[in-house]
Amino acid sequence: MLIIPVIDIRNGAVVRARAGDRKNYSPIASPLAATSAPSDVVAGFLTLHPFERIYVADLDAIEGSGDNRRDIRALTKRFPTLRFMVDAGARTGDWRGASGVECVIGSECLRDSEAIGALNDDLDVILSLDFRCDEFLGPKPLIDRAELWPRRVIVMTLARVGAGAGPDVDRIASIIARAGERRVYAAGGVRDARDLARLEAIGAAGALVATALHDGALNLADLNRFNAKRQQKREPRKAPF
Numbered sequence: 001m002l003i004i005p006v007i008d009i010r011n012g013a014v015v016r017a018r019a020g021d022r023k024n025y026s027p028i029a030s031p032l033a034a035t036s037a038p039s040d041v042v043a044g045f046l047t048l049h050p051f052e053r054i055y056v057a058d059l060d061a062i063e064g065s066g067d068n069r070r071d072i073r074a075l076t077k078r079f080p081t082l083r084f085m086v087d088a089g090a091r092t093g094d095w096r097g098a099s100g101v102e103c104v105i106g107s108e109c110l111r112d113s114e115a116i117g118a119l120n121d122d123l124d125v126i127l128s129l130d131f132r133c134d135e136f137l138g139p140k141p142l143i144d145r146a147e148l149w150p151r152r153v154i155v156m157t158l159a160r161v162g163a164g165a166g167p168d169v170d171r172i173a174s175i176i177a178r179a180g181e182r183r184v185y186a187a188g189g190v191r192d193a194r195d196l197a198r199l200e201a202i203g204a205a206g207a208l209v210a211t212a213l214h215d216g217a218l219n220l221a222d223l224n225r226f227n228a229k230r231q232q233k234r235e236p237r238k239a240p241f
Contacts, residue, residue, distance in 0.1 A: 001196060001226045002052065002206030004085065004185070005045040005213055007038055009068040010059040014041045017057075017161045017210065025059070030214040038071050039078055046079075048213060049223040055085045055104070055187075055208050062089035062109065076100040085126060096124065104154065106130050107138025117148035128154040128187070129175065131168075146178045153184050154208065160189030161210075167195055173202040193222040200226070 007014045008025065013036040015025035027036035032044030042054055056075070060066040067088060076084055076099060086095050087104035095101045101124070105116055108130040119125045127150050130137040137158075142148060155175050157168040167189040176184045183205035190196060190209045196218075199207050212218045 001200045001204065002185070003049075003196070003218075003223060003226060004053045004055050004206055004208050005042075005051055006055045006057070006187075006208050006210040007041055008057045008059055008210075009038055009071060011066075012037075012068060012071055014038055015059070016214075028214065031216070032214060038068075038075055042075060042079060042082075045213060048218075048220060049227070051082070053083045053085055053102075054079075056087070058086065058088040061091050062087065062106070064089065067091065072101075087128060096122075102126055104128050106156070107136070107142055110138050110142065113139040113142040113145065113148055116142065116150065117145075120148060120150040122150065125150045126152040126154060128156045130156045130158065131171065132158050146180065146182075149179065149182055151182055152205075153179060153182050154187050155184060156208075157188035161187070165189050166191055167199055167207070169198055169202060172199065172204060176203045192217045193225075196222070196226055 008017045010025060013027040016028045017025055030041065030044060032047065033040040045051055056072055058068045058072065060068055072086060080100065083102055084100055085102045085104050086092065087106050088095060089106065089109045092103045092105050095103050103124055104126045106128040110116060116127055129143060136143045155172045160168060167186050172186050185206040185208060186199050186204045187208035190207050190212055192212060196207055209218065
């Protein structure tokens, strides 16, 4: 299972996300970083584990009040071996082709389901199916028509982000059942290694995590264990003789 740390950026600072209540997010205070600067927080994550990817939500761009493009570009330059999964709202497409960046297109910002269908063969495009409680945020045909989805899909349950409620396992499992060969990642609610194990058991390809890393609920042993199992699955089978 691929574990992907998350940073939510507003006005150049990483903020602590909780239950999708974006207007009340405040700059993060974490034992992993001396400040809430994005580069400090990412560096803090890397002291825990050699992560491959970081998910970045540009909240100003998502809300249409500005952007944090300069900070995100600085991250790609400082950490050239990382891949950054960038959700910049309706402007996410502006990042297509940028070095080190994979574009996350959130359903909450889509008005036309066919727009994502035109991109479903692009390996650098990821669709986030966004939910607030039981409400799907986005054009209804998008949730009904799995053939429109690209090769990677995030199931984002905003009400569970940072809320300690656990992941929305039933919903994630239902999306996995319809996704075919697509990789499905869980977002929102992961509290500890037990939650990761539940997600792994239903076939999730990975999980987006923030609070459990900052609060120490996931430690190096947990991260290494899930990474080791993932590496074993990727290794080709040896001949029996």
